[in-house]
Amino acid sequence: MLPPFRTARERVLAGATLFTGTGDTSQHDQGLWIGSDGTIRATGPSDDVVAQAHERSPGTPVTDLGGQTVLPGLVNSHVHLGLTLPGPLADAMGRAEPADIALLMADSARRTLHAGVTTVRLVGEPSFTDMALRRAIDAGAADGPTIYTAGQALCCTGGHGHDLDGLEADGADGFRRATRRQLRAGADLIKVCVSGGIASSHATVDTPQLTDEELGAVISTAHQWNRKVTAHAGPAETVARAVELGLDCVEHGYRLTREVTDLMAARGVWYVPTISVSRCEDFLVRNNTPSWLIDRALEAGPRHWESLRHALASEVPLMAGSDMPPHAPFDETTATVRELEFLVDAGLTPARALRSATADPAHWLGAADTFGTLRTGRRADLVITRADPSRDITALRGLHTVLKAGVVHRDDLGTLRHSP
Numbered sequence: 001m002l003p004p005f006r007t008a009r010e011r012v013l014a015g016a017t018l019f020t021g022t023g024d025t026s027q028h029d030q031g032l033w034i035g036s037d038g039t040i041r042a043t044g045p046s047d048d049v050v051a052q053a054h055e056r057s058p059g060t061p062v063t064d065l066g067g068q069t070v071l072p073g074l075v076n077s078h079v080h081l082g083l084t085l086p087g088p089l090a091d092a093m094g095r096a097e098p099a100d101i102a103l104l105m106a107d108s109a110r111r112t113l114h115a116g117v118t119t120v121r122l123v124g125e126p127s128f129t130d131m132a133l134r135r136a137i138d139a140g141a142a143d144g145p146t147i148y149t150a151g152q153a154l155c156c157t158g159g160h161g162h163d164l165d166g167l168e169a170d171g172a173d174g175f176r177r178a179t180r181r182q183l184r185a186g187a188d189l190i191k192v193c194v195s196g197g198i199a200s201s202h203a204t205v206d207t208p209q210l211t212d213e214e215l216g217a218v219i220s221t222a223h224q225w226n227r228k229v230t231a232h233a234g235p236a237e238t239v240a241r242a243v244e245l246g247l248d249c250v251e252h253g254y255r256l257t258r259e260v261t262d263l264m265a266a267r268g269v270w271y272v273p274t275i276s277v278s279r280c281e282d283f284l285v286r287n288n289t290p291s292w293l294i295d296r297a298l299e300a301g302p303r304h305w306e307s308l309r310h311a312l313a314s315e316v317p318l319m320a321g322s323d324m325p326p327h328a329p330f331d332e333t334t335a336t337v338r339e340l341e342f343l344v345d346a347g348l349t350p351a352r353a354l355r356s357a358t359a360d361p362a363h364w365l366g367a368a369d370t371f372g373t374l375r376t377g378r379r380a381d382l383v384i385t386r387a388d389p390s391r392d393i394t395a396l397r398g399l400h401t402v403l404k405a406g407v408v409h410r411d412d413l414g415t416l417r418h419s420p
């Protein structure tokens with residue numbers, strides 16, 4: 001008889017190269033003891049951890065990883081599980097019932113988890129389907145990553161995102177109400193579109209869209225409820241105004257200047273570059289995206305890259321997000337891994353790129369005590385790779401095992417199945 005839901009199992013991973021999500025290097029010959037409650041009970045030199053586990057919990061199975069690398073499960077900070085780009089899929093989704101959308105999103109959530117992404121930050125989903133999916137995942141009724149969500153993205157009437165399930169509002173009162181509706185539904189953060197985007201059909205990336213009163217209403221309402229606000233934003237002037245109004249994070253930032261990235265750094269504003277979106281021709285072509293949209297995405301590329309370089313020079317804190325589904329095939333790996341490779345190409349060390357997809361987003365989400373690092377008491381969300389991605393980021397392509405809260409969700413090599 002099959003158990004109703006998979007549960008965590010107590011075990012020790014020994015002989016591991018461990019990247020804890022803190023610091024710049026990994027450590028060799030480490031052990032990690034996972035408890036049956038799905039949290040990490042101890043880490044440290046392999047022999048010590050094995051001895052400790054066997055003393056306090058005799059019979060705990062030990063798996064020797066033979067030097068393979070264990071690192072925290074990845075966090076993708078810019079995700080739309082219900083993503084539809086203009087084209088045939090959007091046309092099909094436009095006719096879909098909410099139940100169809102929920103099933104498609106659940107499928108995307110499962111693939112996301114299998115791609116090694118154990119936490120997602122959703123930044124715009126249709127009609128609170130994300131809340132239903134989160135309940136199902138938390139209850140063990142669906143497989144997927146831990147979800148932090150903004151609910152519906154907010155935009156002005158006709159603004160960026162209105163045709164992508166955004167919630168339209170106008171005036172300070174309208175935006176205050178729209179923000180509170182997300183909070184009522186269970187939003188962990190608020191996402192607002194303050195300028196046009198690559199996928200807007202009748203606005204350009206640099207069209208400003210909200211008045212200061214409107215954006216100020218969103219930010220003050222969210223902050224009163226102790227939630228952060230992130231903005232889809234392109235041009236430097238719009239970002240600078242939003243930062244002055246108290247914005248917490250910028251998504252995309254297609255046209256940032258050194259002046260504005262310095263301002264962001266000074267105010268502690270974070271940046272999710274989603275650098276892949278302006279260099280993902282392969283993905284767009286495969287999804288039958290119309291050629292005008294592909295042209296616009298690629299045209300934004302050089303200036304977008306310059307924005308990222310400014311952000312690195314100003315030391316703006318970064319979170320990695322793909323915008324594409326985290327599991328989407330891209331350059332023979334996933335969109336999540338490819339995004340991290342781009343960040344390294346732009347100048348991040350591999351360790352820092354990994355932190356932008358582990359410890360750093362956990363910190364931004366106010367959950368550094370829960371996940372994002374492999375330390376005692378944290379949730380056992382982790383992935384295993386053959387080689388060490390903190391030395392060479394492309395080692396993430398060899399990711400073969402995924403655990404979320406101590407539950408094995410993927411084990412390509414059967415490493416953990418064969419444990420005594």
Ligand SMILES: [Zn+2]
Nearest residue numbers: 078080123323
């Ligand atoms: Zn997006």
